[in-house]
Amino acid sequence: xxxxxxxxxxxxxxxxxxxxxxxxxxxxxxxxxxxxxxxxxxxxxxxxxxxxxxxxxxxxxxxxxxxxxxxxxxxxxxxxxxxxxxxxxxxxxxxxxxxxxxxxxxxxxxxxxxxxxxxxxxxxxxxxxxxxxxxxxxxxxxxxxxxxxxxxxxxxxxxxxxxxxxxxxxxxxxxxxxxxxxxxxxxxxxxxxxxxxxxxxxxxxxxx
Numbered sequence: 001x002x003x004x005x006x007x008x009x010x011x012x013x014x015x016x017x018x019x020x021x022x023x024x025x026x027x028x029x030x031x032x033x034x035x036x037x038x039x040x041x042x043x044x045x046x047x048x049x050x051x052x053x054x055x056x057x058x059x060x061x062x063x064x065x066x067x068x069x070x071x072x073x074x075x076x077x078x079x080x081x082x083x084x085x086x087x088x089x090x091x092x093x094x095x096x097x098x099x100x101x102x103x104x105x106x107x108x109x110x111x112x113x114x115x116x117x118x119x120x121x122x123x124x125x126x127x128x129x130x131x132x133x134x135x136x137x138x139x140x141x142x143x144x145x146x147x148x149x150x151x152x153x154x155x156x157x158x159x160x161x162x163x164x165x166x167x168x169x170x171x172x173x174x175x176x177x178x179x180x181x182x183x184x185x186x187x188x189x190x191x192x193x194x195x196x197x198x199x200x201x202x203x204x205x206x207x208x
Contacts, residue, residue, distance in 0.1 A: 007067050011060035013080070013090040029090065034083050038076035041142055047174070050143035053079075053087055055203070057136055060089045061196035065129040069095050072127065074135035075116040076142070114158040115148050119187050122159045130189040133196060137184025144174055149185065163187065176206055 017028040037053065045053075057079060064071055072094040080088045114122075118134035121127050141149045149168045152158035167185045170178050180202050186192045193199040 007063055007069075009060055009063040011056050011087055011089060012063060013088050013092075030088075032080035032082065032088065032090075034081040036077050037079035037081065037087065037139075037143075040081060041076055041146065044146055045143050047144065050140065051203070053143060054136070054140045055200065056087045057089065057139070058196040058200050058203075060087075061129070061132055061136065062200075064089070064095075065132070065196060068097050070097075070127060070129055071095050071132050071135075072121065073113060073116075074132050074139070075113045076139060077113075079139075114155045115150070117159070117162065118189070119159075119163045120189055122162060128189070129195060130192045133184050133192055133199060134186075134189075136196070136199070137181055140177075140184065141168070141170075141181055144170065144177060180206070 014030045015027060016030075019026055057074075061071070061074075069092070071089070071092065073091060074089070078089065078091040080090050082088060116135045116138045118127065118131040121131050138149055141147075150158060150161035150165055152161050167182055170181065180199065183193045183202060184199060193202065
């Protein structure tokens with residue numbers, strides 16, 4: 001948390017204080033009366049707003065990853081909305097410092113939200129910033145379409161969908177984003193964009 005407090009970015013939550021009692025821990029952050037991106041997605045979003053929020057989240061990831069952290073739990077419920085429409089990434093409870101380019105999750109340990117978890121994180125394999133990019137890709141697809149790209153009736157079913165199901169094809173009116181989605185949701189991290197900055201550069205080349 002001390003490292004997080006040193007990251008100053010308008011799209012990353014401001015942490016004012018933290019501590020613990022005998023049976024609890026607490027953290028003090030700014031308040032977000034406008035709710036989360038999860039609620040915003042339920043009300044459907046325009047393409048313009050989806051792209052705008054994608055850019056903001058990717059910008060936050062540039063700062064997070066530059067500080068040597070991997071968020072590991074990026075999802076709409078952890079992206080809050082300020083009253084001016086700007087977003088803030090919160091909940092760094094699963095965030096880990098990436099050492100030697102990777103952070104190793106304990107064998108058999110699945111941490112993160114099933115709908116947004118990367119295949120390698122679900123398997124307990126080493127993860128780096130590209131795992132966060134996968135989560136961003138899931139969110140961007142959901143913002144654009146109102147649907148999650150990978151689903152299942154159980155947690156295991158959802159994880160298997162991430163691992164085995166093909167990347168969905170966007171509708172014709174959204175096809176210009178397919179290359180971006182493909183570069184974020186590749187099953188193999190080596191086939192994804194190497195960084196959030198690269199993903200932003202790809203978006204900048206599009207006519208959106």
